[in-house]
Amino acid sequence: MEKINNFITNIAEQFDETPPNLFTPETKFKDLDEWSSLIALSLIAMIDLEYNVKIRAEDIRKSTTINDLYEIVKAKMQ
Amino acid sequence: MRKAYIKAISYYLPEKIVTNEELVKDFPEWTVQKVANKVGIDSRHIAADDETAGDMAEKAAKKMFLEWNILPETIDFILLCTQSPDYFLPTTACVLQNRLDIPSIAGALDFNLGCSGYVYGLVLAKGLIISGAAKNILLLTSETYSKHIHPKDKGNRTIFGDAASASLISTDGFAHIGEFSLGTDGSGAQNLMVKSGGFRHPRPYNDFISDEEGFTSSDHLYMNGSAIFSFTQDKVPILVENTLLKNSLRKEDIDLFVFHQANRQMLDFLRKKIKIEEKKFYYCMADYGNTVSSSIPIALKEAITDKTISNGNKILIAGFGVGYSWGGTVISF
Numbered sequence: 001m002e003k004i005n006n007f008i009t010n011i012a013e014q015f016d017e018t019p020p021n022l023f024t025p026e027t028k029f030k031d032l033d034e035w036s037s038l039i040a041l042s043l044i045a046m047i048d049l050e051y052n053v054k055i056r057a058e059d060i061r062k063s064t065t066i067n068d069l070y071e072i073v074k075a076k077m078q
Numbered sequence: 079m080r081k082a083y084i085k086a087i088s089y090y091l092p093e094k095i096v097t098n099e100e101l102v103k104d105f106p107e108w109t110v111q112k113v114a115n116k117v118g119i120d121s122r123h124i125a126a127d128d129e130t131a132g133d134m135a136e137k138a139a140k141k142m143f144l145e146w147n148i149l150p151e152t153i154d155f156i157l158l159c160t161q162s163p164d165y166f167l168p169t170t171a172c173v174l175q176n177r178l179d180i181p182s183i184a185g186a187l188d189f190n191l192g193c194s195g196y197v198y199g200l201v202l203a204k205g206l207i208i209s210g211a212a213k214n215i216l217l218l219t220s221e222t223y224s225k226h227i228h229p230k231d232k233g234n235r236t237i238f239g240d241a242a243s244a245s246l247i248s249t250d251g252f253a254h255i256g257e258f259s260l261g262t263d264g265s266g267a268q269n270l271m272v273k274s275g276g277f278r279h280p281r282p283y284n285d286f287i288s289d290e291e292g293f294t295s296s297d298h299l300y301m302n303g304s305a306i307f308s309f310t311q312d313k314v315p316i317l318v319e320n321t322l323l324k325n326s327l328r329k330e331d332i333d334l335f336v337f338h339q340a341n342r343q344m345l346d347f348l349r350k351k352i353k354i355e356e357k358k359f360y361y362c363m364a365d366y367g368n369t370v371s372s373s374i375p376i377a378l379k380e381a382i383t384d385k386t387i388s389n390g391n392k393i394l395i396a397g398f399g400v401g402y403s404w405g406g407t408v409i410s411f
Contacts, residue, residue: 016115037233037292038116038343041307045347048311057304 007070010050014042025067030060043069053077082204083251084409085214086146087379089243089372090138091123096235105232113236118342122239122367125222132164134242135220136177142216142244143178150179153246155212156186157202159195159219159371161400162226163188174218185212192270193338193399195219195371196243197407201258203247215247219371226272226299230288234299237341239367243375253393256408259320261313266402269305272298309402310344315352317396321406332358332408333391334381338398339363339373360386370399378409387411 004025012020017034029035040060047055053076055069063069098110098120114120125134135158143150156178158171165173171186185206191198196219203215220242227234247255273296274282286295294300314337322329335354337345339362349359362377369376374395381387391411398404 016112037303040304041343042116044304044307044311045343049347049350054308054311056308057302060304 004067004070007073008066010046011043011066011069014039014046023066025065025070027066028064029066029069030064047073051077080208080210080249082200082207082255083248084200084245084253084255084378085248085251086142086148086246087243087375087382088138088142088145089241089376089379090134090141091366092125092129092134092240094124094126095121096124097121098236101232101236104229104235108232108236116341116343117237118345118361118363119236119239119367120364123241124224125240129222130164131160131162131220131222131242132170132173132177134222134240135160135170135218135244136174138220138242138244139174139178139216139218142246146246148246151181152214153178153180153216154184155203155206155215156180156184157199157215157217158186158188159191159199159217160188160221161190161192161370162220162222163190171218178216180216191401191403192221192370193340193368193373194397194401194403194405196374197258197395197397197405198260198403199245199371200247200255200407201260201405204255204258207247207249213249217245217247219243219375221370221372223299223370228286228293228295228298230286231293231295231298233292233303234301237368238299239369241366241369241372241376243372243379245375253409253411256410257321257324258405258407259317259324260405261317261403263309263313263402266305266309269302269309269402270400271300273300306399307344310340310348310398311351313402313404314348314396314398317398317404317406318352318394321394321396321408325408327392327408329354331392332394334358334360334387334393336360336374336377336381336393336395338368338396339366339377340368340399371397
């Protein structure tokens with residue numbers, strides 16, 4: 001799988017108001033002001049289209065940081 | 079063998095319109111732009127307090143009779159798709175027979191489906207024609223989900239709109255109804271549900287919770303957005319593939335894809351996932367919202383009116399949602 005940097009860029013694109021430079025592997029994405037259930041669906045959609053991997057709401061629920069989500073996607077790709 | 083066609087389509091929208099600007103007054107944390115961008119809906123129509131699905135179906139049928147110059151006495155079967163019927167019993171379609179002056183030799187029945195309902199209406203109507211049981215079927219869809227939705231349920235109030243449609247399915251017409259692919263998965267029942275009020279849970283729970291996770295209430299429409307999203311992600315691409323197979327067609331043979339108009343975000347995703355060009359994919363929700371079983375007939379009518387559909391076109395329609403239930407077919411103009 002690609003480096004985490006591209007993954008972070010793809011995640012950041014799902015947010016309209018949060019500046020892209022605020023996103024790092026350690027970002028707790030669900031704590032961002034802009035976070036909503038609609039963004040959760042955007043993430044599920046983006047991950048399917050970009051990585052051909054199906055993640056579930058449960059995977060988002062158990063992820064705290066962007067790195068947590070990255071690891072889940074990476075594991076599902078193998 | 080007998081063939082079945084769509085011979086007329088009309089729809090009815092209730093008078094009251096709720097815009098995003100009005101919704102934002104009830105939910106100050108929501109911004110108009112956010113709603114419009116994500117779900118692709120600018121306004122939706124809402125049935126009056128004293129206007130039922132039966133009333134709306136009647137208006138849609140009368141509009142169809144007028145617009146297409148059809149006489150009620152030619153109708154020999156009424157099918158009504160609704161999940162918000164006027165009564166537990168009798169069947170709303172029976173009440174409509176009388177109100178629409180349809181002859182008493184006509185058959186009539188309601189069927190309870192949501193977003194897949196129009197496709198199932200077509201498969202039932204086609205079956206009635208092929209069996210020889212009927213020749214002119216009035217297929218009605220009518221839904222007042224607004225009456226199932228809690229006033230504090232921001233998400234569902236944003237997405238859903240009320241509407242009714244009327245189609246005439248006959249032995250001749252402008253669009254031939256092709257072969258069907260259908261599917262059901264009752265294991266997803268609890269993810270889109272009005273739990274109380276039937277005989278499983280007759281009494282209200284009065285248990286609504288509104289938090290960051292969304293809105294839940296056993297006494298109102300409940301939708302688990304991410305579970306429904308996952309369902310469409312799993313099933314709709316396969317539904318499209320199977321519908322093409324059943325009709326011996328390739329994706330390239332289809333001139334226009336008309337899906338159930340769930341919301342913009344979901345349709346954008348499905349379109350990209352299935353790799354359908356944007357110009358071959360019809361969006362029709364900005365002024366109506368998600369109108370459940372009426373969304374496909376409204377979109378078809380609009381696509382005919384704005385000339386997106388022309389003679390000789392093959393249109394793949396796909397409905398999917400509550401149940402879970404899904405179905406697709408190809409209609410050839």
